[in-house]
Amino acid sequence: MTEQEIIDRINSSLAEEFELDPEAMRPEAGIYEELELDSLDMVDMVIVLENAFGFKIREEQAIREIRTLGDIHRFVIEKKAALATAS
Amino acid sequence: MRYDYLVIGAGASGMTSALVLAKHGYRVALVEKYPSIGPLLNSFIRGGLRFDTGFHYSGDFGKGQVLDRFFRYLGLFDSVSTVPYNASGYDVFRCRKPEFEFRFPFGYAALREKLLATFPGERKAIDTYLQVVAKIKVDTDDSILVFAPPRDYLQGYDSVSLKAFLDSLTGNSLLKALLSSHCVLYGVAPEHVPLSLHAQVVGSYYLSAHGIAGGGESLVAAFKRRLQEAGVEILCGRGVREILAGPAGGLEGVRLEDGEVLECRGCISTVHPRTLLQLVPQGLFRSVYRKRLTGLKESASGLILYAESDTPLELLNGANLYLSEGPEAFFTPMEGPWWRRPLFVSAARRVLSDNPPYGFFSICLTAPEFCEEGSSGQSWHGSENYREAKERAARMLQDQIEKLCPELRDRVIYRELSTPQTLKRYTHSPSGSLYGVAHWVGQSNPSTITRIPGLFLAGQAIAGPGLLGVMISAFHACANVIGHEQLKKDVMRCN
Numbered sequence: 289m290t291e292q293e294i295i296d297r298i299n300s301s302l303a304e305e306f307e308l309d310p311e312a313m314r315p316e317a318g319i320y321e322e323l324e325l326d327s328l329d330m331v332d333m334v335i336v337l338e339n340a341f342g343f344k345i346r347e348e349q350a351i352r353e354i355r356t357l358g359d360i361h362r363f364v365i366e367k368k369a370a371l372a373t374a375s
Numbered sequence: 376m377r378y379d380y381l382v383i384g385a386g387a388s389g390m391t392s393a394l395v396l397a398k399h400g401y402r403v404a405l406v407e408k409y410p411s412i413g414p415l416l417n418s419f420i421r422g423g424l425r426f427d428t429g430f431h432y433s434g435d436f437g438k439g440q441v442l443d444r445f446f447r448y449l450g451l452f453d454s455v456s457t458v459p460y461n462a463s464g465y466d467v468f469r470c471r472k473p474e475f476e477f478r479f480p481f482g483y484a485a486l487r488e489k490l491l492a493t494f495p496g497e498r499k500a501i502d503t504y505l506q507v508v509a510k511i512k513v514d515t516d517d518s519i520l521v522f523a524p525p526r527d528y529l530q531g532y533d534s535v536s537l538k539a540f541l542d543s544l545t546g547n548s549l550l551k552a553l554l555s556s557h558c559v560l561y562g563v564a565p566e567h568v569p570l571s572l573h574a575q576v577v578g579s580y581y582l583s584a585h586g587i588a589g590g591g592e593s594l595v596a597a598f599k600r601r602l603q604e605a606g607v608e609i610l611c612g613r614g615v616r617e618i619l620a621g622p623a624g625g626l627e628g629v630r631l632e633d634g635e636v637l638e639c640r641g642c643i644s645t646v647h648p649r650t651l652l653q654l655v656p657q658g659l660f661r662s663v664y665r666k667r668l669t670g671l672k673e674s675a676s677g678l679i680l681y682a683e684s685d686t687p688l689e690l691l692n693g694a695n696l697y698l699s700e701g702p703e704a705f706f707t708p709m710e711g712p713w714w715r716r717p718l719f720v721s722a723a724r725r726v727l728s729d730n731p732p733y734g735f736f737s738i739c740l741t742a743p744e745f746c747e748e749g750s751s752g753q754s755w756h757g758s759e760n761y762r763e764a765k766e767r768a769a770r771m772l773q774d775q776i777e778k779l780c781p782e783l784r785d786r787v788i789y790r791e792l793s794t795p796q797t798l799k800r801y802t803h804s805p806s807g808s809l810y811g812v813a814h815w816v817g818q819s820n821p822s823t824i825t826r827i828p829g830l831f832l833a834g835q836a837i838a839g840p841g842l843l844g845v846m847i848s849a850f851h852a853c854a855n856v857i858g859h860e861q862l863k864k865d866v867m868r869c870n
Contacts, residue, residue, distance in 0.1 A: 305662065305663040305666075306661055306663055328822070328824060328825075328826060329663075331667075331819050332663040332664055332667055335663075335819065344534065346819075347534065
């Protein structure tokens with residue numbers, strides 16, 4: 289999977305599951321401000337990402353520190369790279 | 376009629392929520408679909424015996440423990456008292472092949488000593504197990520009693536199952552079965568239950584086990600008295616059809632099934648999360664949250680056999696039995712032929728005097744869909760109708776109980792059998808499971824807070840099963856209304 293494919297999958301999964309405007313899915317979009325998610329939505333966001341990529345991330349500290357959509361892109365790209373190295 | 380808060384569902388979590396809010400000066404109505412409050416906590420009477428259907432015994436009633444504090448705070452001890460089980464053996468684990476019996480004593484130190492004497496080669500496994508369970512229990516109690524709002528909604532996930540944890544400690548099947556036996560108290564197999572939930576439940580029993588004098592019925596009466604004293608309006612036989620929200624999405628009231636509208640500024644829902652989805656207008660919850668609630672797994676259901684005896688059953692005086700053919704059945708308590716699954720047996724008492732017991736009920740875990748036509752390979756129906764299948768199942772369970780516990784042979788008359796269908800009918804649980812939504816490895820159960828301002832959730836799906844789990848959820852739901860600091864101060868003041 290290329291980085292662009294990862295980003296596309298993140299954007300389409302989140303846009304679909306959270307009923308977000310696909311146009312709003314820009315890397316600089318703040319997940320709380322622009323995308324209007326709240327701390328309660330984080331649980332569902334983690335579930336969506338886990339289902340989309342088949343990994344477990346709920347216990348990772350880094351997922352608790354994301355602020356923008358770009359942070360999510362970077363987190364998933366790094367996570368996938370780390371898993372590829374480990375296997 | 377306008378209320379400050381409406382509480383939907385008058386089980387233990389609903390009664391607790393209504394009482395906590397009313398104690399803080401809110402005008403509260405408690406709405407219950409069943410004709411009376413506490414439907415599952417109540418009992419039924421056959422042949423002069425009182426059979427409890429929901430509440431049987433509980434941990435955490437020791438001085439200063441969580442339930443003890445909650446009961447004191449709510450003033451429930453004015454009308455009910457707890458009765459300790461046998462301190463040297465409140466739960467008796469027994470299997471036939473190999474022939475083995477173990478009696479769980481009160482207290483971690485006594486339990487450790489007894490486990491070490493029974494399994495002398497397993498010192499490391501026993502010590503690690505008890506240390507981990509005790510630590511989880513202490514940490515959980517600390518966070519419960521500070522009533523802190525969750526800072527991290529991702530907390531509560533637990534990726535380690537009880538089975539994985541036990542497998543990492545020992546290969547001794549008997550020891551693992553013994554430590555898994557309490558899974559009947561939450562209705563999830565050791566392979567799927569998070570270690571954290573198991574530790575919360577057994578961690579409380581390892582300290583002490585108590586019943587309530589007069590059973591669940593007297594607890595309901597105590598709640599009723601306190602609810603009336605606190606000015607809570609109790610509306611029974613009134614189902615909620617929908618939750619009403621204003622144009623901005625804020626909660627405005629509920630419409631009952633009979634069409635009446637009750638206005639309120641907030642609501643605590645204690646109904647099953649899937650039932651809640653039917654009450655909340657489309658568009659107020661995100662579809663991803665609806666999907667999560669729809670996909671929550673159910674705990675086990677069960678067949679429950681009720682029996683009485685002419686002679687006192689001393690065996691069950693202050694003790695429950697956990698019976699099985701062999702240890703393996705405790706690892707997969709809902710697999711294989713249902714009549715070979717582990718059995719939980721607990722006392723039934725005479726209406727006028729609690730002791731000694733003159734009867735019992737026995738639970739055998741099944742899938743919730745057990746009695747449905749075409750359910751997988753359990754030969755429940757076959758060519759028979761429901762009543763015939765039920766009678767046959769009662770005979771088979773009876774044979775199994777007497778085989779595993781010969782002391783009961785020829786001493787008991789079997790009165791009733793309840794099935795998942797019975798549970799479904801009386802508890803309005805959508806599936807008829809024993810404990811509603813399960814707590815399951817990797818699953819994220821809902822929290823007390825929702826996206827709808829003023830709508831909070833309580834009930835066993837939120838914090839855990841049993842009286843302890845549902846009361847924790849209720850206090851935490853109310854803390855969102857009252858203020859976490861305030862509620863903590865009030866509860867901790869009651870010693």
